[in-house]
Amino acid sequence: MRIGAIEAGGTKFVCGIGNEHGELEDRVSFPTEQPEQTLANVISYFEGKGVEAIGIGTFGPIDLNPSSESYGCVTTTPKPGWSGFPFLRTIKEAFDIPLGWDTDVNAAAYGEAKWGAAKGLDSCVYYTIGTGIGVGIYAESKLVHGLVHPEGGHIKTRRHADDHYEGNCPYHGDCLEGMAAGPAIERRWGIKASELPTDHRAWEYEAYYIAQALTTAILMLSPKKIILGGGVMHQNQLFPLIRAEVQQSLNGYVSSEALRSGIHEYIVPPGLGSNAGLCGALALGLAAMGQ
Numbered sequence: 367m368r369i370g371a372i373e374a375g376g377t378k379f380v381c382g383i384g385n386e387h388g389e390l391e392d393r394v395s396f397p398t399e400q401p402e403q404t405l406a407n408v409i410s411y412f413e414g415k416g417v418e419a420i421g422i423g424t425f426g427p428i429d430l431n432p433s434s435e436s437y438g439c440v441t442t443t444p445k446p447g448w449s450g451f452p453f454l455r456t457i458k459e460a461f462d463i464p465l466g467w468d469t470d471v472n473a474a475a476y477g478e479a480k481w482g483a484a485k486g487l488d489s490c491v492y493y494t495i496g497t498g499i500g501v502g503i504y505a506e507s508k509l510v511h512g513l514v515h516p517e518g519g520h521i522k523t524r525r526h527a528d529d530h531y532e533g534n535c536p537y538h539g540d541c542l543e544g545m546a547a548g549p550a551i552e553r554r555w556g557i558k559a560s561e562l563p564t565d566h567r568a569w570e571y572e573a574y575y576i577a578q579a580l581t582t583a584i585l586m587l588s589p590k591k592i593i594l595g596g597g598v599m600h601q602n603q604l605f606p607l608i609r610a611e612v613q614q615s616l617n618g619y620v621s622s623e624a625l626r627s628g629i630h631e632y633i634v635p636p637g638l639g640s641n642a643g644l645c646g647a648l649a650l651g652l653a654a655m656g657q
Contacts, residue, residue: 369655370417370461371647372408373470374424374453376445377497379404381411384648386657388481390641401451409460420457421466421650423473423643426500428453430468430511438467444536466650470494470643472509472516474595474636475502476653477646482637484591491589492642493518495576496596499543505587518579519543526574529554546575548598564603573604577611580633584612584620595636609633 371390373380375398382393396407412420425443429436438454454467468476475484475492484490484504492502501518503510510516520541531554535544544550551559555568562568580592594608609629616625624632636642 367657368415368417369648369651370412370415370420371644371651372420372422372424372457373473373643373647374398374422375470375643376425376443379408380644381408382644382648383412383415383417384645386652388477388638388645388648390644390648393644398445400447401453401456402447405453405456408457412461417461417463417651419464419466419651419655420461421473421647421652421654422454422457423468423470423647423650424453426469427514427517428467428469430515464651464654466647466652466654468509468650469500469502469515470646471500471502472504473502473646473650474642475504475593475646476509476649477638477642477644478591478593478636479504479507480649481645482642483593483634485637487590489587489589490591490593491583491587492593492595492636493576493579494596495546495548495594495598497548499547499596501579501583503587503589505589518583519547521579521582523575523578526571529571542575542579546572546598551598559598559601564601569601569604569607572598572601573607573611576604577608577615580608580612581615584616584625590624592633593636593642594633595642599635605630605633605635 367386371382378395380395382390384390427441440448478484488507489505494500499519501516503516533540533544534550535541638645
């Protein structure tokens with residue numbers, strides 16, 4: 367079985383081909399440009415490859431309602447040319463095969479549930495913390511959509527007592543993304559996150575804000591695993607800081623061994639590594655086929 371996968375990011379697109387076991391045999395990436403050129407590159411890649419379905423996990427927000435006129439489109443993105451562009455329809459016109467369609471973070475959560483860190487579990491939450499912050503939710507063996515889809519990167523946060531940064535989100539200022547995404551770190555400290563020392567106070571702030579979001583997810587969704595991906599989480603010193611902050615924030619209220627002695631196995635990096643999004647798109651393609 368040959369399945370196509372598209373991980374559509376605001377900076378780059380990653381396309382690949384894999385099988386029903388989540389094994390990737392090929393992948394390619396190219397910059398995200400105007401939608402017409404970008405999707406022409408996507409279509410060119412898949413032509414003649416004999417894929418039986420294609421899964422798409424994309425940056426958003428997107429329309430997931432099949433009865434909506436804008437279904438299959440990116441909606442309110444500031445990315446020039448993409449708002450309202452018929453992304454899904456353009457792929458469908460090129461390939462008359464089953465297509466899976468969801469957010470990039472929902473796809474990553476799905477991939478991790480199927481083949482990665484949450485394999486065998488019926489729930490998990492996946493956060494990507496990079497240029498932006500997105501949240502994918504897999505609950506009771508289903509991806510969560512609802513009114514639109516989860517946008518947990520924009521929840522309000524309690525400000526760290528020593529942090530006077532105003533926030534970087536153009537919509538909400540000091541929401542989670544505005545305080546903890548990569549650009550917020552760089553603008554607050556005047557240096558890229560990847561260049562900050564591991565003992566810099568930035569990581570104390572970062573752990574504080576991320577832990578608030580995770581605490582909310584635990585209290586609201588009770589997931590069986592929390593997975594943290596994205597470029598900012600390549601700073602491995604963050605994981606113990608975040609785990610400790612979550613325990614302090616919960617203060618023993620949620621009675622679970624996973625949140626006490628097992629928290630190092632509860633809040634984890636992606637089991638699929640950098641392939642979480644692409645493998646998740648594979649899983650979306652399989653689901654579109656009824657697999």
